[in-house]
Amino acid sequence: MVGLEELKNLIDEAGFSMRAKEKLIQILTEAKNRGSITPEEKIKLLEIVEADMALDKVELEARKEVISVLEDFKKALEK
Amino acid sequence: MGQEQPSIEKTSEVEKEKELERLNKSFLKLVKEKAGKSLGELDYEEIIRIGEEFKQLPEVKNFEARYGELTPISPEEFTSAQKVKREKGGGLSKKKRLEEGAKEYWGEDMWKLSEYYRRSEGAKKGWEKRKEGEKTFAEEAAEEEQKRAAEAKVMMGEELPEEAAAAEEDIETLKKKTREEYEKAGFKFEYKKEPEKKYRRGPQRELWIDKVGNALIKGIDKMADGIAISGVAVEKGVRHCLALGLKPAAIIEDFNRRIFAGPRKFFEKIKMRREAGKAIEKSDKEELDRIFLSYSERIKEIEEQKKKKSRIWELIKQIKL
Numbered sequence: 001m002v003g004l005e006e007l008k009n010l011i012d013e014a015g016f017s018m019r020a021k022e023k024l025i026q027i028l029t030e031a032k033n034r035g036s037i038t039p040e041e042k043i044k045l046l047e048i049v050e051a052d053m054a055l056d057k058v059e060l061e062a063r064k065e066v067i068s069v070l071e072d073f074k075k076a077l078e079k
Numbered sequence: 080m081g082q083e084q085p086s087i088e089k090t091s092e093v094e095k096e097k098e099l100e101r102l103n104k105s106f107l108k109l110v111k112e113k114a115g116k117s118l119g120e121l122d123y124e125e126i127i128r129i130g131e132e133f134k135q136l137p138e139v140k141n142f143e144a145r146y147g148e149l150t151p152i153s154p155e156e157f158t159s160a161q162k163v164k165r166e167k168g169g170g171l172s173k174k175k176r177l178e179e180g181a182k183e184y185w186g187e188d189m190w191k192l193s194e195y196y197r198r199s200e201g202a203k204k205g206w207e208k209r210k211e212g213e214k215t216f217a218e219e220a221a222e223e224e225q226k227r228a229a230e231a232k233v234m235m236g237e238e239l240p241e242e243a244a245a246a247e248e249d250i251e252t253l254k255k256k257t258r259e260e261y262e263k264a265g266f267k268f269e270y271k272k273e274p275e276k277k278y279r280r281g282p283q284r285e286l287w288i289d290k291v292g293n294a295l296i297k298g299i300d301k302m303a304d305g306i307a308i309s310g311v312a313v314e315k316g317v318r319h320c321l322a323l324g325l326k327p328a329a330i331i332e333d334f335n336r337r338i339f340a341g342p343r344k345f346f347e348k349i350k351m352r353r354e355a356g357k358a359i360e361k362s363d364k365e366e367l368d369r370i371f372l373s374y375s376e377r378i379k380e381i382e383e384q385k386k387k388k389s390r391i392w393e394l395i396k397q398i399k400l
Contacts, residue, residue: 004398010391015384039400043145049392053385060381062338063374070342070374073349074367077359 004032020052098142106133144396341370 011024027045031037106129113129114121121129133139345366349359 007391007394007398010387010394014387014391015380016388037398037400042395042398042400045395046145046392049388049395053388053392056381056385056388059338060378063378063381066338066342067371067374067378070367070371073346074364074371077364077367 004028004037016049016052017055020048023048102139102142105136105138106130109133109136141396341373345370 008025008028011021011028016024024045027041027048031041109132110116110121110129113132114125134143345363349363352359352363
């Protein structure tokens with residue numbers, strides 16, 4: 001199983017939003033200093049990761065919609 | 080405000096309930112597959128055996144990682160429930176069983192067997208307490224949930240209380256505020272009574288969505304006078320803002336800056352050029368291509384990050400307490 005320190009490194013490189021990353025690192029650091037993680041902390045970590053991924057999804061959809069409109073515009077220009 | 084208030088607790092509870100509904104369906108399906116009969120026809124040993132297999136499903140493990148272990152009721156409780164069922168109309172439809180008082184079959188709060196696996200230890204306690212006239216499981220669970228949510232609020236840091244309070248506002252206020260934020264940022268707001276199919280939900284079929292008062296705004300659209308950016312609402316906004324300790328407005332601002340600002344500037348330039356009777360230039364087309372490219376790259380990047388984040392989610396889930 002991955003250690004908390006290793007997890008922090010993975011989080012650092014995964015492209016989380018700044019706010020999500022700060023929260024995740026903060027919780028992990030506190031857990032590491034204490035030597036254990038509480039169920040609440042674990043749930044919170046999962047929720048933050050889920051939240052960040054959900055925002056990515058929203059961004060992804062938004063960008064795809066932008067591309068779709070740009071494509072329409074490009075087609076219109078070509079005509 | 081006199082109407083159902085959106086809140087973090089309720090959001091979490093709603094999601095949990097939805098997940099439980101899915102688990103219940105899986106459990107019933109598994110019973111059919113493994114036993115070839117319906118749930119009500121099984122004896123206790125069969126239920127427990129299938130329940131053990133059920134608990135090996137990844138979706139159940141995921142659920143347990145988030146909400147705690149699910150355990151079945153005891154043989155004594157089962158026997159007692161069967162007795163009630165015989166006396167009070169077992170075999171009727173679920174609705175009828177409830178109506179006829181057969182809900183006692185599974186106790187007031189667990190009237191269907193598939194809920195064995197959602198009530199866990201609390202069910203046993205609740206069963207005993209109901210007998211003694213104390214608080215029911217549901218009451219205990221509600222208190223627990225409130226306590227957990229209160230603790231979660233504290234853990235979220237200083238911005239959350241304000242956001243939590245904001246989430247308590249009624250949906251109309253939230254919609255209004257978000258609309259104002261959006262318009263202040265310079266976007267045209269468009270309220271669609273007939274949203275795209277993927278956004279249809281519930282009897283109102285509104286784009287503004289559901290119980291939580293979700294109000295994150297994103298999107299682009301074509302307007303009658305040319306191409307411009309306007310708004311559509313997307314789901315999930317408020318909850319995710321809250322989970323990250325962000326205001327919905329901050330997300331809108333971030334989206335405006337990172338996603339919409341570039342194309343909007345481009346289209347504004349094109350519009351001005353058209354209004355001045357000028358033709359589209361080669362440099363415009365090149366700019367369009369550049370926007371395309373940067374958007375495609377960012378989409379790839381998000382998809383790559385999704386894999387990393389999913390992996391991290393799995394690793395967190397595996398952390399032993």
